[in-house]
Amino acid sequence: MSPALLFGCDFSCAPTSRKPIVVASGSIGSIGSTSGDVGELVLAGLQRFTALDAWAGWLRREPAWIGGFDFPFGLPRELVEHLQWPREWNALMSHYAGLSRAEIRTTFAAFCAARPVGGKFAHRATDGPAGSSTSMKWVNPPVAFMLHAGVPPLLDAGASLPGLHVGSNGSRVALEAYPGLLARELVGRRSYKSDEPAKQTPERLAARADLLVALEAGTTRLGLRLALSGAQRIELLGDARGDHIDAVLCLVQAAWSAQRASTPGPGYGLPEQFDPLEGWIVTA
Structure with a gap:
């Protein structure tokens, strides 16, 4: 059997x-080593998908993979219980997938409107250590819609989501990643990307350069040194939107997790116990 992608x-x-x-x-x-030595992670390539169906089809065609995905795998338990939605993950995801984005927006906005300033949103337990946005946000970034669009293709591919769901294809493993967590470790709060051309500044380019230097030097707590070709480095630096670097950051987190597939509990370096409704971000 070929190794997992x-x-x-x-x-x-x-x-x-x-x-x-x-x-x-x-x-x-x-892979499988948990020693303190810095390992080498070689960037093999970058792919782009301009349609959800094309991406979902690729997930189904690849026979074996371990992927780190930059979208949430669960909703805050506080929100779910307040809305009286299913409290079992599979049933909750089925219910959530059946809603339209307009229904999600209206429901979550009503939840927020009834709460005091400073506490409008509910959060998952992982949001604190990860520094991530709540998975119920529908704008800036629209992670509620990312969950809505992203999880069903993982389930259709038969993927296992450790600690949440045992899939029908044991050779495909999906992990929730968050590039901002690793980026902050490397360059602090400096912004390294923007979707707005006017904000694609030399300062953000410099931050991307410093981020890549740190990744290539392996100066992270994850113990991995990124190996790039000159052309790949130029490509990553030139992407002012940061999508390519974010994918690479998720790759680093997935690689760290793959090294720890056999750790106790759900494995993959995840906590031995976390809320099976909310999910957890790897490396948080």
């Missing part, structure tokens, strides 16, 4: 040629 995915819930889904694939030496 290792990749990170920067996701868009409405991909276009201007804002595609980007997948960064790679390979690492000594």
Whole structure:
């Protein structure tokens, strides 16, 4: 059996040629090692998908993979219980997939409107250590819609989501990643990307350059050194939107998790116990 494809995915819930889904694939030496040595993660390539169906079809065609996906896999338990939605993950995802984006927006906006300033949104337990947005946000970024669009294709591919769902294809493993968590470790709060051309500044280019230097040096707590070709480095630096670098950051997180597939609990370096309704971001 061929080894599982290792990749990170920067996701868009409405991909276009201007804002595609980007997948960064790679390979690492000594998968399964948990030693303190810095391992080498080689970036094999970058793929772009301009339609959800094309991306979903690719997931189904690849026979074996471990992927880190930049979208949430669950909703805050507080929100689910307040709305009296199903409290079992599979049933909840089925219910959520049956809603329209307009229904999601209206429902979540009403929840927020009834709450005090400073506490409008409910959060998952993982949001604190990860520094991530709540998965019920429908704008800036629209992660509620990303969950709505992203999880069903994972289930259709038969993927397992450790700690949440055992899929029908044991060779495909989906992990929730978050590039902002690793980026902050490397360059702090400096912004390295923007979708707005007017904000694609030299300062953001410099931040991308510093981020890549740190990744290539392996100066992260994840113990992985990124290996790039000159052409890949130029491509990553030149993407002012940051989608390609975000996919690579998710790849690094997925590689760290793949090294820890056999750890206790759900495995993949995830906590031994976390809320099976909410999910958890790897490396948080």
